[in-house]
Amino acid sequence: MPTAVASQRRPYRFPPAVTSRLRSxxxxxxxxxxxxxxxxxxxxxxxxxxxxxxxxxxxxxxxxxxxxxxxxxxxxxxxxxxxxxxxxxxxxxxxxxxxxxxxxxxxxxxxxxxxxxxxxxxxxxxxxxxxxxxxxxxxxxxxxxxxxxxxxxxxxxxxxxxxxxxxxxxxxxxxxxxxxxxxxxxxxxxxxxxxxxxxxAPDDLFTIIYTSGTTGEPKGVMLTHDNVLSNIAAVIPVLELDSGxxxxxxxxxxxxxxxxxxxxxxxxxxxxxxxxxxxxxxxxxxxxxxTVMTGVPRVYEKLHTKIHETVAAGPAFRRRLFDWAVRIGIDASAARHEGRALSPFLKMQEAVADGLVASKIRAKVGGRLRLAVSGSAPLPAHIARFFHAVGVPLIEGYGLTETSPVITVNPRDRPRFGSVGCVVDGVEVAIAEDGEILTRGPHVMKGYWNRPDETAAALSQGGWFHTGDIGTLGDDGFLTITDRKKELLVTSGGKKIAPAPIEALLKRHPLVAEAMIVGEARKFPAVLIVPNFTALEQRLKVLGLPSGSREELVTREDVVSLFHEVVEPLNRDLAQFERLKKLALLPAEFSIATGELTPTLKLRRRVVLERWHGVVERLYEQA
The missing domain is CATH 3.40.50.12780 (ANL, N-terminal domain)
Known part of the structure; x- marks a missing residue:
């Protein structure tokens, strides 16, 4: 086993029916x-x-x-x-x-x-x-x-x-x-x-799934029947589904x-x-x-944004009612997750808030959704907290193609917002000295198709798979992802910056649709921002400023100043070397069609840098 600072192992507790019913x-x-x-x-x-x-x-x-x-x-x-x-x-x-x-x-x-x-x-x-x-x-x-x-x-x-x-x-x-x-x-x-x-046989190859290739050439991940069946068995007790x-x-x-x-x-x-x-x-x-669905954070973020845009366009009393109802929902769900009894007054407030606001939001997603699961990328804590507040339990899990895929899932009754949950049955997790998350168990792939050297690099002695993610494992068993090991930016001064947490904070602002930090081998970090143009139009209207095309808006000084007001408060909470010294606004969202997002909506940083190369160069030329 590699040197680790923390580890957790869940013994096998597979439902007997899984192993008896299916061999493959x-x-x-x-x-x-x-x-x-x-x-x-x-x-x-x-x-x-x-x-x-x-x-x-x-x-x-x-x-x-x-x-x-x-x-x-x-x-x-x-x-x-x-x-x-x-x-x-x-x-x-x-x-x-x-x-x-x-x-x-x-x-x-x-x-x-x-x-x-x-x-x-x-x-x-x-x-x-x-x-x-x-x-x-x-x-x-x-x-x-x-x-x-x-x-x-x-x-x-x-x-x-x-x-x-x-x-x-x-x-x-x-x-x-x-x-x-x-x-x-x-x-x-x-x-x-x-x-x-x-x-x-259980160990026979079931599928070869090619990674999306956020960096480099796609690799074929070899998964066996047992890999996938073991993962199904591990997730069954967590999701608690039934044939209805x-x-x-x-x-x-x-x-x-x-x-x-x-x-x-x-x-x-x-x-x-x-x-x-x-x-x-x-x-x-x-x-x-x-009653159940899975998704990626981007979908839930867009739904969250759409709900808030609709509310913002309504009269002031509805906005105040919405804000109150969400606060009540957050208080009530937090009490339940912590095992605290709701006071009679909070129960009454929750019933009123549900009838006036939360039930109408649930109706937008069909009215019966009792479980939503998010995977593939980090889910912002405020998004999960919001959906729990309106009666849609949204839990986050974590895994990779190479792990069939699930490693951890948040418990339905006590989720830890901002974490990716606890290790599922039959899976072992360790944190290496450099912070990398390692895992081993029946869920780990057989290897990369036709790539023995890369297989050997990913699977260390003892069967540990190196995820490439950086994280922490708490004493209570909750795993938190802090960044991608290979996505750390290293400035020309040798300072290492984790971009993902900063980008997530920026995207919480209603004016920001997308954000990507740049600065690899540069003197300082800067940020590319795609505005939420709907919210921007509303802000300009309130301020009595003219509108314009997207291409015009992203170059206007008064518009750029609005986004400096977004970045500056965030900068105050960052280390000196992490502070974003420059920003540029982009006129188009990142998309699969342009290659900036993978098919699972993960950011391809290299492609973004290539597409907006001129914008990035001008940022640093101005400096």
Missing amino acids: LAQLPADLLREHPRPDLLQQCTSAGLRPCATDAFVERVRATGLALADMGLQPGDRVAIMSETRQEWIVADMGIVTARLVTAPIYPTLSGLQARFILQDSGARGVFVSDVAQAEKILAVRHLLPALEFIVVFTDEVPPAAVRGSHTVLRLEGLIERGRALASDPLAVARYEAGIDAV DVALSYLPLSHVFERMVTYLYLYEGLTVCHAESLDTLARDLQLVQP
Whole structure:
């Protein structure tokens, strides 16, 4: 074990049913048919309403897909990719791949053809499932660079004009399923298929998930069936779900968190509803009325901002009522989390606040949400505190692709806002002398695909995985993340600055939508700020100042002065070397389309610096 300043280990306390029911995820479809037959196992949100899929129909489609794939000359362990938005067909394809003893390599649908080509080539994928013609055309544009790729399966009925291009066959999913249904009448084909499912071992490779690549080239993380099943088992006691719950899924299934939690939902017998897209989330929340959902901080932050903007635009008495109700909710939830009894007066105030304010906010997210989980990036404490105050328990967890993914989760009944919670069952965590968080257990990956040197660097002697995150582990078992080890800025004077906590404080201000600190190898740190233009317009109106285009606003001295007023109070609480000496306003939000955010909405600092290189250079030239 590496030298550590703190450590915690949770013994195995897995529900017996998990280990007895499933030896591998290849057995999940048959388990669903046996344990959770229902008419609405899956539902797809559409403009026309919900499109349900019953358990038996889902399992039959998986079986047909698996039979067809098994008949195409693929060998156990061969890789097949999926490049699609979150939808029912994604799970059908994934389970079909797995039951055919193959390995899934997910690809984010937002990636370009060249980026997809890297994953297909590196994984040696022999086939790829895609959502539509647009995704198929991305692959076809680079097919000449992919000698191992043999077929493309399109989820929609429409396929590119040429059904066969060279040796690359383009199929419809329904056509593949029909092929599998024909094979279902062949006893030998069925026997081989079922024997294959039984032959999948817990330590067999389940998936290769390529990291988003916030820095450097993506690496393929190898996760086994046991990795993911152990994580499902570890999270079950924390989330306390049951078959009466309805889950809304909108995060990319290419991401390990949403994929793991989807199979947890199915294992527990929940109805899983897939949003049509992130753009339709507000509509789909009303359509589904979920009781549970997962998300990333950016989504909850945007919802928090939207609620506050709506209130700010209303009359003064409503703003005062809103502020009062939130304060009461915070006081009441804090008392419950600390195990204190609510006074009769606070109970009465909470009931009034709930009826006048909190219940209306909950209605905006469907009215039934009893649990929301945030992962993938740090969740600001004030965001979690707000949602608890209005009766939407929002808990934060922590993990990585390499850890299947969950390492810690906040307890539902006593969350520690600002922390990422406590270690889950079967997981061990240690803090190294330099502050890096280490973990080991059945959740830790098998390694990086085709990268033995990087595997050896990430997994030290004794099986410890180096997360690359800096944190502290309290005596009470709560883990707190303070920064990324590789994202520390080092000024030309050798001072190390952790940018994430400062950026999080800046983004708490209503005028700030995005913030990124710069200063690597520079004399001092500065900050790039994307204004919340809606809030900025309102502020300018109150001050009697003219409006303008975004490009005009970010260069106006009176507008820049407003943001100096945001930065200066923060500077007073920072160490001298951390203080932000300069700022620049940017006219456009960071986005996936520009490459500044990963598909899981994490900041790609290198890309931001490249895009706004001129702005950064001018900051330091002026100095």
